[in-house]
Amino acid sequence: MPRTGLDPAAVVAAAAGLADEVGLANVTMGLLAKRLGVRAPSLYKHVDGQADLNRRIAVLALTELDDALRAALQGRSGREALAAAARTIPTYVVEHPGRYAATIRIDADGPGGPIVAAGARVLDSLSAVLAGYRLDPADTVHALRLLRSLFHGFAVLEAAGGFELDTDVGESFEWLIGFVDRGLTVTAATPHRREHHAGHEEGQR
Amino acid sequence: MPRTGLDPAAVVAAAAGLADEVGLANVTMGLLAKRLGVRAPSLYKHVDGQADLNRRIAVLALTELDDALRAALQGRSGREALAAAARTIPTYVVEHPGRYAATIRIDADGPGGPIVAAGARVLDSLSAVLAGYRLDPADTVHALRLLRSLFHGFAVLEAAGGFELDTDVGESFEWLIGFVDRGLTVTAATPHRREHHAGHEEGQR
DNA sequence: GGGGCTTGGCTAATGCTATTAGCTATAGGC
């Protein structure tokens, strides 16, 4: 039994590739082992079972996604940056559906965990998009959540083939970017008009 | 072996409840059978295996969600309708995470399938929200996709506990509704200015 | 009211999955 020279990174990379090819759910230890020219139990010398494997794929995916985002944002700002970021995410999801799926079905990972850290870097990159709009600081968190929800939702629905109608998805995408861009622009111009949420503190000021 | 009086609907209902309690992934045939006071193989007399069960849960969830949406939209329009719809979805997802999860991990279902039909009804309800804004018809499809992506993304992220920051999620939610409402209002006022997508047809006109 | 067919429930068996235990031989440090 010759040493194959495996290490955790190689196992995770192979698993990620396999996930993109056959779907995350179909990545069995046996199949992955075969891909690596090894028997299934040997994988446990490198990763700590399937849950751990999923977590590592998720970290890989978030890291790659963040790299792609940073590259796309290089030298852009404002609407350009927004469009670039918005395009990057669905592109990644379509190219690497298995990897991205791993980021969704995470089985918890403490606040200090590597998944959260990798996710935080992605959030930082998205924040960079917002920086160009010079929002009121009080609006920034909300806008960030808007972008996250929107990009995530759009990417997932597109990857799942959820848009049945025949109107071109790319066209919707451009429309959507324009919509958000205009919205953020006027938000920046009229900073933080405090919405009277559900009746609290109306009246004065 | 007394007849228990099961039928497909009862099995699906039990499975949906179980999914909400223990998570969709942990709904095993054995556990479901135990819940129903029956042995696992007996379930196959009512349901065609696990894939079929998932599909049926998805249809149930989409139907319930649509009912909730219609109820919430009764007598409302414009921003009121938007807010009501937007609130309904995350509420449903938080209350029925297992059921909603089933709608995401669907393993395809032909264009005529019941899942697609149920999804279409939800889309119709969302369309009703847009009706109040009197958008240019050319904008409607895009706006619909915006709402879907946004609501879906927000609901999933909230249910997954994806919003780490300490700023109140409810506050973000109100902010987000205001953002979309303002955006849709101005879109209605300046109908369908054709975006020059990616460089095509600029110049004249 | 009884005979027969439909059918919902059962047990037993198969095959796939992840995972653990314990062995062996290899590669690198000295």
Added chain:
DNA sequence: GCCTATAGCTAATAGCATTAGCCAAGCCCC
């Protein structure tokens, strides 16, 4: 050139979905 840590192996266990084949409960119709 040995010694040790360890990458890989085989064998075994346990949980899962699913199929095959049996049996009795209940309903329809006479």
